[in-house]
Amino acid sequence: PMRTPKSLKIAETQARFIAVDWESLGYNITRCHTFNVTICYSYQRAATNQSSRLSLANQSGRASGCLEMDPKAPRHVVGDLPPNTNVSLKMILTNPEGRKESDETIIQTQEDVPGPVPGEFVRATPSEDKITLQWKEPLEPNGVITQYEISYSGVQSFDPSVVLLRPPLLVSLPWNSSVHSFTQLQPGTTYQFQIRASTSKGFGLPSTLNVTTNISAPTLEEYEGSEASLNETASTITVLLKPAQAKGAPVSAYQIVVRELSPHRARREAGVAGECFREPVSFQNAASTGLPFYFAAELPPRNLQEPMAFTVGDNKTYQGFWNAPLAPRKNYNIYFQAVSRVEKESKTQCLKLAFKGATEEPEVVPDPAKQTDQVVKIAGISSAVLVFIVLVLLAFLLLKKRRSYYSYSYYLKLAKKRKDAIGTTRQEMTHMVNSMDRSYAEQNTLHAEEPLSVGFMDTHTFSNRLPNEPLVPTAVLGGPLCSCYTDENHTAAAAENSRLLDIPRYHCEGTESPYQTGQLHPAIRVADLLQHINLMKTSDSYGFKEEYESFFEGQSASWDAAKKEQNRTKNRYGNIIAYDHSRVILQPMEDDPSSDYINANYIDVSGDAASSSIGERIWLYRDGYQRPSHYIATQGPVHETVYDFWRMIWQEQSACIVMVTNLVEVGRATSAPAQRLQSVIMSQILQQGDQVKCYKYWPDDAEVYGDFKVTFVEVEPLAEYVVRTFTLERRGFNEVREVKQFHFTGWPDHGVPYHATGLLSFIRRVKISNPPTAGPIVVHCSAGAGRTGCYIVIDIMLDMAEREGVVDIYNCVKALRSRRINMVQTEEQYIFIHDAILEACLCGETAIPVCEFKAAYYDMIRIDSQSNSSHLKDEFQTLNSVTPQPQPEDCSIALLPRNHEKNRFMDNLPPDRCLPFLITIDGESSNYINAALMDSYRQPAAFIVTQHPLPNTVKDFWRLVYDYGCTSIVMLNEIDLAQVKLNITSTFHKISIFTDTNFSCTIHVS
Template sequence: TSSVRGFPFLHILTNTCRFLTSAATEEPEVIPDPAKQTDRVVKIAGISAGILVFILLLLVVILIVKKSKLAKKRKDAMGNTRQEMTHMVNAMDRSYADQSTLHAEDPLSITFMDQHNFSPRYENHSATAESSRLLDVPRYLCEGTESPYQTGQLHPAIRVADLLQHINLMKTSDSYGFKEEYESFFEGQSASWDVAKKDQNRAKNRYGNIIAYDHSRVILQPVEDDPSSDYINANYIDGYQRPSHYIATQGPVHETVYDFWRMIWQEQSACIVMVTNLVEVGRVKCYKYWPDDTEVYGDFKVTCVEMEPLAEYVVRTFTLERRGYNEIREVKQFHFTGWPDHGVPYHATGLLSFIRRVKFSNPPSAGPIVVHCSAGAGRTGCYIVIDIMLDMAEREGVVDIYNCVKALRSRRINMVQTEEQYIFIHDAILEACLCGETAIPVCEFKAAYFDMIRIDSQTNSSHLKDEFQTLNSVTPRLQAEDCSIACLPRNHDKNRFMDMLPPDRCLPFLITIDGESSNYINAALMDSYRQPAAFIVTQYPLPNTVKDFWRLVYDYGCTSIVMLNEVDLSQGCPQYWPEEGMLRYGPIQVECMSCSMDCDVINRIFRICNLTRPQEGYLMVQQFQYLGWASHREVPGSKRSFLKLILQVEKWQEECEEGEGRTIIHCLNGGGRSGMFCAIGIVVEMVKRQNVVDVFHAVKTLRNSKPNMVEAPEQYRFCYDVALEYLESS
């Protein structure tokens, strides 16, 4: 009885079973009529079946109730996630919370966006009301109350304000949502490619399974007496509101270099986007189709007039001439070098900056942007989808990633080749929407900065404070597994603070052997504006890591050491260099060659050599000990003196090792102070090269490697202050 308490239907079932059992086992006094016996059996069977049906229905009801409770819990969790997204984007989407948006009609639009009905009416905002955030642009009002994106679509467009919530839900259960969505794409050939399959065109295809569909292929003007010369492995791709805005193509092979330049000329393209390196993992991914100086390809003469190498990409400017034409055209190649050999970039920050640079550089009257990787499908698809979706988010406040990929695949086979790439596209667009466009032209910087620091009387905040909060919200959080090497027991005593560890992917492993000491040091490699891994940010050496510090200097060819805190034995900060003469630190011999002082900076020049490899000679290193930063202050006492330090280091670096030497920067924890030095150094280079100031991007790039770079709001503002000081002094 106790076992069925609380379950009345089980109690009824028990009594019924007892009745049936007693009825079945009771001896009859009279032998019943066979017909009556049959009726009785039928009745018993009917009663039993009815009871079983009742039980099954009751179980179904219980399951439905439980499922509704789970659904309610999930709905509550989604509500909490949405609140988080709303909090993160409120600075950039306050006016958008209660309305849908649409873009104006464009008679040229023939892309996948055509399935939606748009209203041409729009709301104007004054220039002073606009901020740099992606959503703070002129907004387009909806004709009706319902969003057209919610009707008739299996995969509706997502509002930017809901994108974080959507991505978080899709990533649950080991990204099952993304897996299911990506696998729903049609894989393989979806249209005819008869021309590409012709025998005379086979050698023009890098990969036999990634070739051009007939209906969207670029048809070249045939060369005389060669009818097959109209083929190139390339397809037109529609952009946002721009038909055939892109050409997706493979990385040229040796046989198609001339065809490639014919296409550039014929289509009047001004920008080439290259999203691969020439060789990756020992395999040739693309033939070098451009000259370092001048080269002739058939009747084309290509001359490289400028090359601008940056940390994650290279910009090359060519002049293009054709025999028989009295015309010289300029073509820019944007070569993204930061895509890893396997997988996708760890962060989208660099690629987003690259995409914006291309968008800004492409003339409005130019032909299609030519995009290629190796096959012209995976990375090429990623680039194009992100570019289209950024335009869509800016104009409409929604993104339609799924249908965009689907549309691209109808034009060229397998655009966006992996689930990992599909997820990366979402992460990249989310980062762009959260961070917005933060670059400020030099000519507008002073006025923009004063506007940013003005306190709003209603919110008691400022644009600058909001920007720093946004920076904190998009800064990656390191997990223990990200810092597994620093967390090894044998490395514990090499860390000054166990909550400020470098991630494994950024570690500079020591090469010079020093007895049984490990190859770990608490340091992180970071990009400057122009050079990958140009900075090494580290903590002030501990007494037991001084030898490791000098191994780091030698092994990584460091020509500058920037010291941003004081010698303090009470905090375990010893003097790690010889004041005069020569000292040996493990396998590294350090000799002080000179010492001088200039205002707030003590300059020491050391000559170091590796005693285990004396045949390698000496390395000259200058140490810059900065005295203008009191230990109790968040920022230096003088903007001018700190800027002078940065420019001194920059000048020395240009003079040493042909500018290829690295710079070690250290403070007590290898964080806030070191991050400020690196960030301002990046901004100064940015001003020189691009005439823009983007403090947000500089700090975000550094924090992608180490989250404690530029820790305090005062430090972040100081970066802006020094940028203004640099502009006014120069």
């Protein structure tokens, strides 16, 4: 060409494209009828205030390219350009003889709306009434940022009285802002913030963030003067309690705290704010640890809706806290607390209500005549007690002959070795209260103002008495006698004696007991558990069958939400659905009020559960070492509820899912290695009888459920359970949570595992894996009642046994059934709970870390000088004792007449549940062989244990090796190796089933 066009004209400039034009290209310029026009461009993002530095850091260097243009087109556009950027353009004219380039023309594209503020750089710092936001500029400013706009509104609140902000409020901020505080907000309220930036072209897309303010402590009403103190006696003080005003969250509980003052501490004015007591301490724990304060009572909010009088020291129990009588010669401050709890947050406001001063008692001078009468009375009482003790010993000797071969004294010795005496009893505590002042105690006088009474909690604490204490009748002094006697040694003789006399153990009718709930089932000492289970299994009058049948069966509370038509498809079974008072309420989705339902219930062990039985509420606190709603019991998800299930996991901040069902189950046979292996081998045969018990609600890789993304991380398969780890994310939230699923695979529907060892190991694994700050543990089977109830009861009772030395299985099941229908569904499951807890208490945790094994081993083989036995020997004796002996019905196949000749020893037969049935057909030979499948640590049915083959079972032996793909045989007995090889070789060639198969097997002889 002669030249390029004289000037490259800019026809139009926009944010992301430039339209160009040029003069007409005639022959005098192109010098050829065939020519091409190319527009080349290059650019680097223009510098614009602070955002340019971030952009240049992320997009360093120049971008360039060339576009072929149609010379005849009316418009020539260079597109896909960045906004607010200097673009260099030049035109190239080319014909077959050469090319000419024009001069560069530089033009800046226009600004555009900015990109969103990066959500990962938005940080929120909440307090009770303020939220401070920090952010960074958009990664794509697309121009000069002129301002930021933040809108915010309340979306939900823990406090139903809070009025949410509607419509959203707007805040405009200058371009150089990166932090702003929003004040005058409501406590315990979730606010939705939307932040967006603006250029001269307008606002870009917003970034959304939800932030919840902290809850505030409830507000307690002040008292005027001595208004709070209403009345005093030597051992009590009556105070006025006023309800608190909630701030950001409903009041969860009211607490009355008693603080003992030293004799030199001056009396202070009542009604001024005092220090708050965060951790609840019972009277018993305070006495044993030397703390100067204890919680006398905890009241649910529904019991204090208007001012009421309360007596401190009335000797009753409130939510598990004993309101012990006050010592007359002690000074006390009485505090009143209101507590609000929401998820992981708890706030407490406290007030000192009153001062209780010491009461001066006149010295009691005994009358000599009366003193003589007392000596006579004491002699008579002593004689009666002596006769009673002799009768008890005689009964014990007679009944001892009827005991099973288990050595109870041996178990008791083990229990004493494992745990020291835990706590003391109510009566001991009362005596401690009444004798705190030494000078007062020396008078040896029990005042009428200090009564002893028995309530429901006594049935738990009597059994914690120290071993060598005498038999003490518990009575209400100055009131009716309570026919409740406790033997402090509490051996099986006492239990059987009460049974022989047809007297319910610990049955009290004293009117001083605050809870009149009829005949209650008492807690059982761990040391007495073996004897109790043996009695319940062998009793002809009242055993496990009668005890289980005493539970209320069926619906015991309303379930209106579950029965709604729109929720019917969310229930796997129509008769196992969620009660209204304890159901998990999901945050409803927009325009779908029924989306708050899921078939799940909180299992509350805090003592504030809504229960129809006072006795149940008392028991629930007994597991006070667990926090409120520590469990959620739910069904195995159906297809329609998978999204709801993950919504619940996110909402409740759960970190652990316990699954005690399989996705598909066959019949009701008990689980064992044989069943697990054969279910794989014969899967095609069994499919017709399969029942879907749970929908597979987790992914194998990653999957999106609504606005949740669940990503598989890792799996740890073990013989009896599987641990899967996932990450859980939610759209719009800058948080990634880890969720672990613990899947126990060895529990049949409506049945029980053959032994509890694997389940106990499973429970320990869940317990150590659940973070202390996590939400409830979600437990499900198929219906969320039978196996789910068993798991929760065992977990709670193991904690109770460890902390208190007693278990209360009956009342635990009863309490769970008040939260969800028919928890623990069969008598067999109820008995299994007892057996599992007994095994845990007798055997304890036997796993030893590898690094500690050497030291542990030497400690176990060391001979105890007192018992002349080693811990290893004791542990082996325990193992033999807890291992059930096979019964004929357990080995029915081995005992068939046609199989007798296949057993080397008739006292060493494989149980039916562990048999590896032979699959390869060999004439009329049966499918039986004397062998058993055994689990390894990680793999079910990893080993086959068998007898040395008999001459008539060698063929069966090789069928076994072939059918189960065995590649190694380990022989541990001594035998002529040459003879073994001869028999193997000769027999091998006689079996036609192997002739066309390449088969390799290694024999290891030890």
